Amino acid sequence: QVQVVQSGGEVKKPGASVKVSCEASGYILTDYYMHWVRQAPGQGLEWMGRINPNSGATNTAQKFQGRVTMTRDTSISTAYMEVSSLRSDDTAVYYCARGRQLSGTSRKFDIWGQGTRVTVSS
Amino acid sequence: QSALTQPASVSGSPGQSITISCTGTSSDVGAYNYVSWYQQYPGKAPKLMIYDVSNRPSGVSNRFSGSKSGNTASLTISGLQAEDEADYYCSSFAISSTRVFGGGTKVTVL
Numbered sequence: 001q002v003q004v005v006q007s008g009g010e011v012k013k014p015g016a017s018v019k020v021s022c023e024a025s026g027y028i029l030t031d032y033y034m035h036w037v038r039q040a041p042g043q044g045l046e047w048m049g050r051i052n053p054n055s056g057a058t059n060t061a062q063k064f065q066g067r068v069t070m071t072r073d074t075s076i077s078t079a080y081m082e083v084s085s086l087r088s089d090d091t092a093v094y095y096c097a098r099g100r101q102l103s104g105t106s107r108k109f110d111i112w113g114q115g116t117r118v119t120v121s122s
Numbered sequence: 123q124s125a126l127t128q129p130a131s132v133s134g135s136p137g138q139s140i141t142i143s144c145t146g147t148s149s150d151v152g153a154y155n156y157v158s159w160y161q162q163y164p165g166k167a168p169k170l171m172i173y174d175v176s177n178r179p180s181g182v183s184n185r186f187s188g189s190k191s192g193n194t195a196s197l198t199i200s201g202l203q204a205e206d207e208a209d210y211y212c213s214s215f216a217i218s219s220t221r222v223f224g225g226g227t228k229v230t231v232l
Contacts, residue, residue: 044226107156107215108173
């Protein structure tokens with residue numbers, strides 16, 4: 001069964017960092033891009049960035065550049081996203097979503113994690 | 123990169139057809155045939171419904187169809203059913219290999 005499973009919810013104080021993990025199973029992590037998307041309470045989806053798990057190369061939305069770091073550990077088929085200098089408006093559910101196959105052309109988020117709720121509160 | 127524009131809400135009666143629009147620019151929707159649509163129930167992760175403008179993944183009902191004209195993409199749900207009541211989001215590939223989402227549309231089945 002192809003799936004991605006995320007780490008559990010986190011509560012952080014303003015100014016802290018949070019690192020969310022996303023473990024892929026049923027497919028080879030390095031064969032597909034992995035994207036990160038967040039959703040603030042009652043709001044829509046917001047694309048944060050993506051990582052090529054094969055090379056480690058990343059593309060980050062301009063809004064998050066300098067504050068978001070995406071990495072991966074291919075030995076355990078896991079992608080990570082770290083957000084630093086957390087603010088209250090970073091409170092959201094963070095999703096990882098499988099993207100394009102590196103050798104393919106279709107652009108889609110076809111497999112989604114269950115979401116990780118991050119609450120930023122003093 | 124600004125969000126794509128979707129109507130906040132669309133409603134229809136069972137059996138009817140509804141269409142959700144998704145308007146972008148010549149830098150995203152208008153430039154690429156890489157628009158996708160997602161269905162989301164409250165408290166759940168989004169689900170892929172349409173990709174590359176008009177392709178339907180295996181397992182998605184053929185009542186869902188997608189199209190594009192210029193800078194506007196559309197999702198049509200035909201034969202509306204109670205289970206279709208959910209939020210729907212469009213997404214497009216954009217310059218520098220980024221992605222952009224629409225603000226979301228709440229579909230209500232009357």
